[in-house]
């Protein structure tokens with residue numbers, strides 16, 4: 125299958141997730157620059173799934189085209205109907221409901237919105253009700269569509285918010301050929317939710333012992349998820365060559381090496397794109413994109 129046939133056959137964008145074992149490795153830098161680079165030629169959607177701290181938007185002054193609440197369905201106990209039969213704490217696999225004497229307590233942060241309690245309650249005393257957990261905003265700058273979700277302060281519903289954002293993007297941008305997902309850092313549930321249905325994952329790291337440690341964890345996660353992935357080394361030139369040697373030994377493609385540079389750091393802190401100022405980075409972005417899309421040729425339709 126040719127990359128250009130991907131959309132036609134799969135009826136959805138080719139999804140590239142940009143992830144890293146930890147924060148501060150250049151994930152957002154790569155996401156925004158790759159998105160802007162693609163948008164020079166064609167429509168692209170960049171989705172910031174780092175819902176606890178989305179910051180891709182700092183690089184674009186887009187026009188807000190849509191805004192909505194991110195909701196999560198949780199059961200709300202109706203004391204007037206409840207017979208205290210004790211069934212709901214038993215059916216909840218996530219320990220999100222507890223009976224305390226004559227009271228049923230619901231813990232929204234543990235609830236997975238599975239509806240089991242609501243459906244099995246014999247007297248309908250646990251109707252599922254929407255709870256606002258954050259906001260989704262959709263911006264546009266020419267061919268670049270930028271979607272971000274931001275959790276309300278104190279909310280711990282990152283996975284639900286990420287799932288909702290991906291659903292919105294799948295519905296609204298089914299016609300766009302490429303979608304980029306700036307994923308949360310780490311290897312826990314939010315990053316798994318952000319990357320689990322990606323067609324390709326770019327792992328960005330730094331050539332330091334810490335970078336290598338976090339990269340190995342991220343690689344393990346991607347292998348468990350059976351995702352095709354490659355590595356981009358950021359701040360190349362600091363540290364040592366252990367990351368490169370690890371990638372070679374593990375047969376992991378290194379898609380690009382972004383040099384360590386004061387000018388890049390200054391552009392980043394000023395909320396500016398780097399590739400317009402660095403022809404070699406423009407070239408690297410082209411290579412990264414070609415490689416990602418070339419995996420479509422090796423993927424089953």
Ligand code: SF4
Nearest residue numbers: 206207209210212245
């Ligand atoms: S299942 Fe329904 S009736 Fe039984 S304790 Fe829970 S809320 Fe009350």
Ligand code: SF4
Nearest residue numbers: 216235236238239241
């Ligand atoms: S909806 Fe599911 S996860 Fe949430 S409280 Fe009910 S049984 Fe537990």
